[in-house]
Amino acid sequence: MNRTYLLTPQRLAILFTAPCLLTVSAAMAGFVEDSKATLELRNFYLNRDFRQSGAAQSKAAEWGQGFTTRLESGFTEGKIGVGLDAMGQLGLKLDSSRDRRGTGLLPFNPVSKEPVDDYSELGLTAKLHASKSVLRLGTLQPQLPVVTYNDTRLLSSTFQGGVLTSQELDGLTFNGGRLTRTNLRDSSGRDDIGYGAATSDAFDFAGGTYAINPQLAVSYYYGRLDEIYRQQFIGLVHTQPLPGGLSLRSDLRFFDSRGDGVERAGKIDNRNLNGMVSLSKGPHRFSAAFQRMSGDSAFPYLNGGDPYVVNLVTLNNFTLAEEDAWQLRYDFDFASLGIPGLTFMTRYVDGRNVKTASTDDGKEWERDSDLAYVVQNGALKGLSIRWRNVTFRSGNGLTTDVDENRLILGYTIKFW
Known part of the structure; x- marks a missing residue:
């Protein structure tokens, strides 16, 4: 028996929609297949004793648990690929009080001074990919000389804006964009971007790194925090293998920072020359660094970020005027002694000739020791345990003296 099929509007819709769905499914393959999902667990205890006379509080001690989930998609197929990233952060108070607050682990009520029980942030980032360039819009965590996010406490800081990263030219990585908001490491809210107590409408930046050869790379970046400061950066990184299994690494950095427009943060005038030379052989690495500030002000950098200087250490960064x-x-790696995963670091930084409103010859120093172990096998493989010990002293008009210990446990779960 023959059947007659009528071409109804519904069947026409199916006829034309089916190929479209197949095309969308194929286009979405990279979006899903190249995706990643992780959960980072960070347990952080920080104990800080203030040794200077007249300190507002004698001690700051807090303990918290942090959770950071990252979902990173791939890109859809086509000349312009589309992707979406998401990051959720949650910090929980395990122990603190109003008289032990202020470690940077937990935010606190500005009126009662009581640390909050929890705080969180959700960030979304849209991505567009074409050729060898990627445009990201939304929540960002840049790691560039003129803007570097902070990841030294329970949760990490973030910025809001857009950034274009391009590698269209062989050897050259270009970054340029605009940031308008920031979320501090111990905050649930987004603030206007700024420096110190002054805020701005936007921070614009552009620059790149060019690899002259596998051993030598040079960088240039320009940043402008509207009506606060303008900053230029020049950098050079060189690695040189030497006879006898030695390796020499040189990292030189120079910043020129000036005021911009009405200078909402006051006069800014700073030249910052810093660099580090490291010599490595087997499990040993010896490093020496210098840092020279000149000009009438301290080195400026964005709230919510870290300064890109070699003397950025555990507590201080030594960038005063x-x-x-x-x-x-x-640095020493104990793998050479049959204990893989165990590492040790110790350093000493000495700063002199500091100029502030109260002194023309301030001085400060910091000594750090860092012992870390990453579990290599078994059910807890990947679990990291880190102990950091800090001693900081100052004088000649500078009045901060601190003894500090940090205990940090970290573990990352990869879902896919």
Whole structure:
């Protein structure tokens, strides 16, 4: 028996929609197949004793648990690929009080001074990919000389804006964009981007790194925090293998920072020359660093970020006006002694000739020791345990003296 099929509007819709769905499914393959999902667990205890006379509180001690989930998609197929990333952060108070607050682990009520029980952030980032370029819009965590996010506490800081990363030219990585908001490491809210107590409408930046050869790379970046400061950066990184299994690495950095427009943060005038030379052989690495500030102000950098300087250490960064600072550092990897995963670091930084409103010859120093172990096998493989010990002292008009210990446990779960 023959059947007659009528071409109804519904069947026409199916006829034309089916190929479209197949095309969309194929286009979405990369979006799903190249996706990643992780959960980072960070347990952080920080104990800080203030040794200077007249300190507002004698001690700051807090303990918290952090959770950071990252979902990163791939890109859809086609000349312009589309992707979406998401990041959720949650910090929980395990122990704190109003008289032990202020470690940077937990936010606190500005009126009662009581640390909050929890705080969180959700960030979304849209991505567009074409050729060898990627445009990201939304929540960002840049790691560039003129803007570097902070990841030294329970949760990490984030910025809001857009950034274009391009590698269209062989050897050259270009980054340029605009940031308008920031979320501090111990905050659930987004604030206007700024420096110190001054805020701005936007921070614009552009620059890149060019690899001249596998051993030598040069960088240039320009950043402008509207009506606060303008900043230029020049950098050079060189690695040189030497006879006898030695390796020499040189990292030189120079910043020129000036005021911009009405200078909402006051006069900004700073030249920052810093660098580090490291000599490695087997499990040993010896490093020496210097840092020279010149000009009438301290080195400026964005709220919510870290300064890109070699003397950025556990507690301090030694970037006050006119400060001269040097550093000696030693690293050792215990894998050479049959204990893979165990590492040790110690360093000493000395700063002199600091100029502030209260002194023309301030001085400060910091000594750090860092012992870390990453479990290599078994059910807890990947679990990291880190102990950091800090001693900081100052004088000649500078009045901060601190003894500090940090215990950090970290573990990352990869879902796919």
